[in-house]
Amino acid sequence: MLLVHLCFGAALLGLGRSDDRRLFWVAAIPPAAVLVWVLARAGGILDGTAVSETINWVSGLDLAVSLRVDAFSLVMVLLVAGIGVLIQVYASRYFNPDTPGLGRLAGLLTLFAGAMLGLVTADNLLWLYVCWELTSITSYLLIGWSDRDPEARSSALQALLMTAAGGLVMLVGVIALVWALGSTNVPELFQRTALLEPTQQAWIFGAFALAFAIKVPILPFHTWLADAHTEAPTAGSVILAAILLKLGGY
Secondary structure, three states: OHHHHHHHHHHHHHOOOOOOOOHHHHHOHHHHHHHHHHHHHHHHHHOOOOEEEEEEEEHHHOEEEEEEEOHHHHHHHHHHHHHHHHHHHHHHHHOOOOOOOHHHHHHHHHHHHHHHHHHHOEOEHHHHHHHHHHHHHHHHHHHOOOOOOHHHHHHHHHHHHHHHHHHHHHHHHHHHHHHHHOOOEHHHHHHHHHHOOHHHHHHHHHHHHHHHHHHOOOOOOOHHHHHHHHHOOHHHHHHHHHHHHHHHHO
């Protein structure tokens, strides 16, 4: 499902400044496929049978694309896929037929949804961090979709700088946690957190909490959000509000 998002997103980006609104219907295929996939397995997942997949990426760094859908992440997967479909369908009628750049927008929405899907299903801490940063990059590109508008570029840069700063703080927490507990597997890390000293627990938790607070965003880190909603295209603004801001809480 992640590869489907990547392939469709890249293909739509390749269409650049196309003004064909039907491209949004094409972009709706990946989230619709995820929706069908997860609904077909929802009964077993809710009964406690999680679906998991692991693909080794960089063995020397213990970096793997490790994914897991359990009853908790099922809610977010349904949110990403369900709202993803609705946004694409809405966008297919919202924009004027002669609006340039619709192919690029459809591709960015698809890649953004794929990054969020990877994040909410991540079962490896390093992979989770990669997807976390991908959401920051794709949200930056979405907010600055009107790239000839200086206000849109400014708002996109503000959002990128703030979320990237939070990402760097989170990276410190990731490195400290992996170094202290010797694993990148999320369930193993949960089991081993009692091995941390109280001081370690406090500042590692603080690093993660700060990154999550910026993504939500919580006062005083909220300043990027109003400008982002003002300048982002409507479809991008909806996906920011409906999904991205909930990832910090999740």
